[in-house]
Amino acid sequence: MSHPVGRRIFLAGLAAGVGMVALGDGLPAALRSWLEGPLGELSPSDGFHFYSVTGSIPSWDRSKWRLEVDGLVDQPLSLSMEDLVGTGTRQVTADFHCVSGWSVSAVRWEGVSVAALLDHVAIHPEAHALRFESADGAYVDFLDLAVARRPEVIIALRLGGATISAERGAPARLVVPFYYGYKGVKWLRRITAVDAADTGYWEARGYDSDARIRH
Amino acid sequence: MTPTPASATEKILHWAVASAVLLMAATGGVMYIPSLSEIVGQRFWVRTIHVASALAFGFVLVLIPAFRWSEIRRLERDLSFWDRVDWDWFRRPWDVFVSRYRPEDSPHRRFNAGQKLLAALVGTSLALLLFTGAAMYWWWWFSGELVSRARDLHVLAALGLVGLLAGHIYLALFSPYGLLQSWLGRRSPEQ
Numbered sequence: 083m084s085h086p087v088g089r090r091i092f093l094a095g096l097a098a099g100v101g102m103v104a105l106g107d108g109l110p111a112a113l114r115s116w117l118e119g120p121l122g123e124l125s126p127s128d129g130f131h132f133y134s135v136t137g138s139i140p141s142w143d144r145s146k147w148r149l150e151v152d153g154l155v156d157q158p159l160s161l162s163m164e165d166l167v168g169t170g171t172r173q174v175t176a177d178f179h180c181v182s183g184w185s186v187s188a189v190r191w192e193g194v195s196v197a198a199l200l201d202h203v204a205i206h207p208e209a210h211a212l213r214f215e216s217a218d219g220a221y222v223d224f225l226d227l228a229v230a231r232r233p234e235v236i237i238a239l240r241l242g243g244a245t246i247s248a249e250r251g252a253p254a255r256l257v258v259p260f261y262y263g264y265k266g267v268k269w270l271r272r273i274t275a276v277d278a279a280d281t282g283y284w285e286a287r288g289y290d291s292d293a294r295i296r297h
Numbered sequence: 298m299t300p301t302p303a304s305a306t307e308k309i310l311h312w313a314v315a316s317a318v319l320l321m322a323a324t325g326g327v328m329y330i331p332s333l334s335e336i337v338g339q340r341f342w343v344r345t346i347h348v349a350s351a352l353a354f355g356f357v358l359v360l361i362p363a364f365r366w367s368e369i370r371r372l373e374r375d376l377s378f379w380d381r382v383d384w385d386w387f388r389r390p391w392d393v394f395v396s397r398y399r400p401e402d403s404p405h406r407r408f409n410a411g412q413k414l415l416a417a418l419v420g421t422s423l424a425l426l427l428f429t430g431a432a433m434y435w436w437w438w439f440s441g442e443l444v445s446r447a448r449d450l451h452v453l454a455a456l457g458l459v460g461l462l463a464g465h466i467y468l469a470l471f472s473p474y475g476l477l478q479s480w481l482g483r484r485s486p487e488q
Contacts, residue, residue, distance in 0.1 A: 088377035088417040095421030096428075099454070103429065103446045110449035117456055124330050132331055137338030182344065183436035183444055249335055287341070296437060 128242070129186035130178070132249045133263075135283060139248045140217035140269045147253055149237070153213070153274035156204035163253060167239065169194045169202070174234050176259035179295050191257045193238035197231040199273070211279035214256050215272040223267050223282035225258065227275075234259050237270060261293040306365045307372060310357070317354035318423070318462065321347055325455055351430055354423075375407050376416040386410035415465055422458040426451060 118125040152158040178186040212230045238257045246252045251268030258265045264284045285291045324347035327333045362369045432447035
């Protein structure tokens with residue numbers, strides 16, 4: 083006498099999976115955390131996934147690193163890390179959402195508000211946007227000036243209470259908490275005031291120019 | 298042990314699924330393991346290959362049964378139905394482990410219970426990966442909580458599948474009935 087045991091295993095497994103996703107509350111996360119525990123560094127422990135468009139992380143030397151602020155401004159700046167921190171830091175806590183579907187809850191960033199930086203450069207009236215350039219040599223993105231001046235838009239230097247790590251964008255990255263992560267230029271080296279926003283790296287490859295989080 | 302040789306359809310199905318799954322495991326591994334992500338970068342393309350492999354895999358799952366329905370149906374029955382000999386296989390784990398176990402062979406028995414269990418678990422894992430992957434890819438159709446749970450289950454199913462496939466490949470190569478013994482010409486005639 084034989085029974086379709088394999089078919090039953092398949093259907094039961096599928097039903098359990100669908101049930102877990104639909105109604106499982108914290109069960110999948112708890113199981114994942116339990117299973118990933120022994121994997122240590124092989125698993126993404128802080129919830130972030132690493133993205134780079136060039137396949138490398140730009141190296142930097144704290145003693146030589148500068149953040150340039152230029153373009154349509156009266157007083158261009160070339161800021162060392164100490165200069166930047168001296169501008170005054172603030173904390174922003176927000177959920178991080180990647181446009182490819184993963185999120186990290188309650189991420190605590192600390193850095194310098196872009197609005198505070200702009201106060202030091204005497205921006206021209208014809209400037210309506212900022213261009214943010216990564217030290218990877220490929221990634222750029224733009225923010226309208228009104229958006230960039232919102233107080234929660236910061237150049238982050240710390241993440242979760244520690245100096246931001248290389249893979250998360252050290253020494254400085256843009257954080258725009260109400261936009262998807264692709265607007266957050268990592269390894270920031272230059273901010274340029276321009277007359278109008280142009281097309282950013284991912285927008286040129288099909289991402290929506292309206293990056294507002296829609297969850 | 299599979300005394301009856303696999304048909305051409307079964308071989309095509311096996312290797313099409315194996316190719317897609319290996320590509321998905323490799324690209325998934327690059328996206329999942331932080332140090333690999335950092336070395337490879339280019340996440341957009343890695344993710345695109347991952348999704349394209351999944352779509353190709355789904356296409357194969359539709360295409361082959363569409364042209365070879367009766368053969369696939371028979372294969373599914375061979376793998377699905379378990380009898381007393383199959384349950385006996387699980388009751389003697391040590392004999393199975395040291396390859397001392399000899400079932401009461403019938404000429405129609407194509408798969409042992411381990412192969413049947415593997416097929417059911419791999420099938421379940423792949424179905425869950427496709428279902429949760431779809432929720433992750435078209436995430437804007439679903440709530441954030443549901444996508445988050447789908448992502449966690451996707452990782453769980455992927456880790457489980459990698460374990461199953463590692464065991465499958467190990468046994469396919471190194472068991473007394475495995476490819477290595479066959480290549481070395483050490484497989485005895487009655488096996």
